[in-house]
Amino acid sequence: YGRCGSMTHACSMFKELPKRDVITWNSMITVYVKKGLSRDALKLYGEMLHDGIKPDEATYVNLLDACSSPTLLSEGKKLHDDLKVWGFDSHILVGTSLMNMYSRCGSWQQARDVFDNLTRRDVVSWNVMIDCCAQHQQSTDALQLFTDMQSDGVFPNKVTFLNVLQACSDDTRVSDGNHIHDLIVINSLESDVVIATALVTMYGKCGCLGDAWKLFSMIPDKNLVSWNTMVAGYIHEGCMEMALGLFEQMQLEGAMPN
RNA sequence: GUGGCUACAUU
Numbered sequence A: 001y002g003r004c005g006s007m008t009h010a011c012s013m014f015k016e017l018p019k020r021d022v023i024t025w026n027s028m029i030t031v032y033v034k035k036g037l038s039r040d041a042l043k044l045y046g047e048m049l050h051d052g053i054k055p056d057e058a059t060y061v062n063l064l065d066a067c068s069s070p071t072l073l074s075e076g077k078k079l080h081d082d083l084k085v086w087g088f089d090s091h092i093l094v095g096t097s098l099m100n101m102y103s104r105c106g107s108w109q110q111a112r113d114v115f116d117n118l119t120r121r122d123v124v125s126w127n128v129m130i131d132c133c134a135q136h137q138q139s140t141d142a143l144q145l146f147t148d149m150q151s152d153g154v155f156p157n158k159v160t161f162l163n164v165l166q167a168c169s170d171d172t173r174v175s176d177g178n179h180i181h182d183l184i185v186i187n188s189l190e191s192d193v194v195i196a197t198a199l200v201t202m203y204g205k206c207g208c209l210g211d212a213w214k215l216f217s218m219i220p221d222k223n224l225v226s227w228n229t230m231v232a233g234y235i236h237e238g239c240m241e242m243a244l245g246l247f248e249q250m251q252l253e254g255a256m257p258n
Numbered sequence B: 001g002u003g004g005c006u007a008c009a010u011u
Helices: A007-016 A022-034 A038-050 A057-066 A070-085 A092-104 A108-117 A123-135 A139-151 A158-167 A174-186 A193-205 A209-217 A224-236 A240-252
Strands: none
Touching: A007 A022, A022 A038, A022 A057, A038 A057, A038 A070, A057 A070, A057 A092, A070 A092, A092 A108, A092 A123, A108 A123, A123 A139, A123 A158, A139 A158, A139 A174, A158 A174, A158 A193, A174 A193, A193 A209, A193 A224, A209 A224, A224 A240
């Protein structure tokens, strides 16, 4: 019911259950989190504890996802304290969720601290840390992490490239961006529409409109985001006639502006 | 039966 968008049905089912275990509580918490109802999710966690149900790793992975803006940093920290009591901080999914929480709450140094203390790191842990650095203007660190993960024997995936491209999205990083582009080609990912659009964004923000256009024009299945990206690239460089021209063209080609 | 990163505006 939650996945189908019916909060009402999910809630009444949950309430009517004669017995609730950790999985039913987790499921209900997830419904609230995915709906963006962070405070309600956290309230449910309080009730769960009050009912004497012991949370597990999944409980915290879900709840940490609810703490995704600086106003919820204190809640995220409380969860961090709680899960330490159970010894869940060494769990890789919990650790990665903690990093993500700190990153989205604006506390990138804390995210780094969790990352440095992880006993095991998989591709998602590296991706989250790279994204964290990219989001907080730490592009040198992001690129260093990209190198380090490979020295550590972890292969970059599509998300890794998306994240590291964001770290190359300014005019001081053109050569890094070119290098990442080469690696994307080597990994045969350049035909992916999401990757191709991320490359258009990167070149646009670097001021390389020629490269951005070349990639954009080769996308066979252009969607609204691809068009928006190319329009934004022109605007970024002050090419207003080109931007407006593309705005007309996208509509001729059936893309509805949002 | 429940759990982590996923391209476009502004920053």
